[in-house]
Amino acid sequence: MTPRTPLGALLATVVIALVSMLVYAGLGRKRDADAQTKGTHFLMGAGDFLVHWFLWTLKPADALAARLGLSPDFFNVAGLSFGALSGLAIASGRLEWGGVAIALGGIADIMDGRVARARGLTNDYGKFIDSTLDRFVEVFALLGFVYFLRPFAWGPLAAAAALAGSLLVSYARARGESVGVLCKEGLMQRAERLVLTTVVCLADAAICEATGQPRGTAALWTLAVIAVLTLWTAVQRTFWISMRLRERDRAAGPS
Helix, strand or coil: CCCCCCHHHHHHHHHHHHHHHHHHHHCCCCCCHHHHHHCCCCHHHCCHHHHHHHHHHCHHHHHHHHHHCCCHHHHHHHHHHHHHHHHHHHHCCCHHHHHHHHHHHHHHHHHHHHHHHHCCCCCHHHHHHHHHHHHHHHHHHHHHHHHHCCCCCCHHHHHHHHHHHHHHHHHHHHHHHHCCCCCCCCCCCHHHHHHHHHHHHHHHHHHHHHHCCCCCHHHHHHHHHHHHHHHHHHHHHHHHHHHHHHHHHHHHCCC
């Protein structure tokens, strides 16, 4: 039988998170300066409290990275490694370990940017390698789901559609930036995808046991939701960017 995370462990994790949120709120809910400078949002701004709370919990990691002199590339390699491990774990049915690896990879991704900005190391190389490795990480995890969900008739399709949508969301933004239009529109961006896949990996066994469904059912439905919303987000971004480009072209007049 595949090892599962006990429901009690999940509940304990939730309780710890809620207690830390209360502590953060009690200390004044100070917003993270780096996130504000970068314009970081979650759930189109509705979840910004969670963003600043989570970055507050990472303050010890910030201090440790500075003390050890860890470079952005260290975190890039760590994130890529955790991404590969997440795919292997998910494909082998160890969803809980896959969720842990996804979460650790996400933290590494956050840290590489924070370290680069704190040490004045932001450059074109860093922007390229960070965004490119992020795509590798997502591909690893979602390919793991393609294999894991093969017992379900629509499982591989749902995972493949989620993978395609995720890449289209990123591609639309990258192409927009290449022509001078920055677009962060849409609900299902990388942070939202990362949170959903992490949560369902950790909770799938408990949800399926509680509902009497086969293992992987919660993951299947979550991947289906990600697929629909990422494709919709890609359409939103394509439309939004094209409108900005049309407006710019009209303002410029005939060449």
